[in-house]
Amino acid sequence: MWGKVALAAAVLTASGAVAQGLPDPLTDTPGDPTRGRAVVVDRQLGLCLLCHTGPFPEVPFHGDLAPDLTGVGTRLSPAEMRLRLVDSRAVNAESIMPPYHSLDGLTRVAALWEGKTILDAQQVEDVVAFLTTLTEEPE
């Protein structure tokens, strides 16, 4: 009986958390925006600019499949950003944005990546810290 109550509470928190984002950092070490920026512009690591564009003049060939990251720090809270990075499907089940820190439902993953998330917890925190600094209005 107590088990059931505990479970119900957990589900409530989970769905409540989904609505607002993930307020709790994934690690104890605060995110480092400089390292986060490096992840975002790296084509092998973050892959972000394959789909997004943003204030990254040094990177040629941004994608145009996703919203401009310019000003995202004023549009979304860190909790909302963290949730979208960990698993964008929590917000939009059809999202093409890869789940950066979840292995949920993945199939036929290449041996090299099997059992690994795209980014580790600290890298997610670093990226969130960096995105928070993107407060400029789009042109």
Place this chain on the structure above:
Amino acid sequence: MTKVCTTALVILMAGPAQSDDRRSGFEFMGPTTQSMQTDDMANPGMLAVLAGERLWNEPAGLSEQSCQTCHGDPEGEMRGVAARYPAFDEVAGTAVDISGRVNLCRTRHQRADPLPHENADLLALVTLIGLQSRGLPIQPDPDPRLTEWRARGEAYYETRVGQLNLSCAQCHDENAGGHLGGAPIPEAHPTGYPIYRLEWQAMGSLQRRLRGCFTGVRSEPWPYGSDGYIALEAYLMQRAAGMTMETPAVRP
């Protein structure tokens, strides 16, 4: 979003999408690459055709027979063949693509070893056969035994795979015309294979292209020759029915 709505609207008005708004990968290329394809003197695929013509006439295997011995000139019996493959092979009881067919002819009739996938001689023969369909519309084989293969291919096409968790459809239906990094996303029509790909600096089959997309989403590609590729090829050819064959195409 707008793109998806427009597509839905077009389908509502025009019925099932046919020949109308589908675009070959050719139309996503710059003018330089396009003219490299359309000018036979500049198209590197024509070198594979030349090699293919030589191999067509060369006896092989214990039978000492050439393709020519059984089929005559490629311009005759081979016209339109590539535009309707994959086809079902009675004896093997399975669907085969053109490379598979060439290898069945080698083992059964020439009594020679099969050529490995992406082998230059195999690509040359398949390119020569593909050229005999250039300019013809894709006309998938109506054999009902292929229906199940196409259905499986379609299921693969719609399934998210790999660490990046993307399906073929998410890129090639929902985001075709967009840009992934610098690269325009084409509609994945198999009109030009084998192709000369600038990135490979070589000829390559449709299976090689599909492996590239699997690797791109960090999914384990099946081994060459797997049924999964034949199923995807059968589905892609059905999806492109009526579009014009371009072999040998050039792609970036």
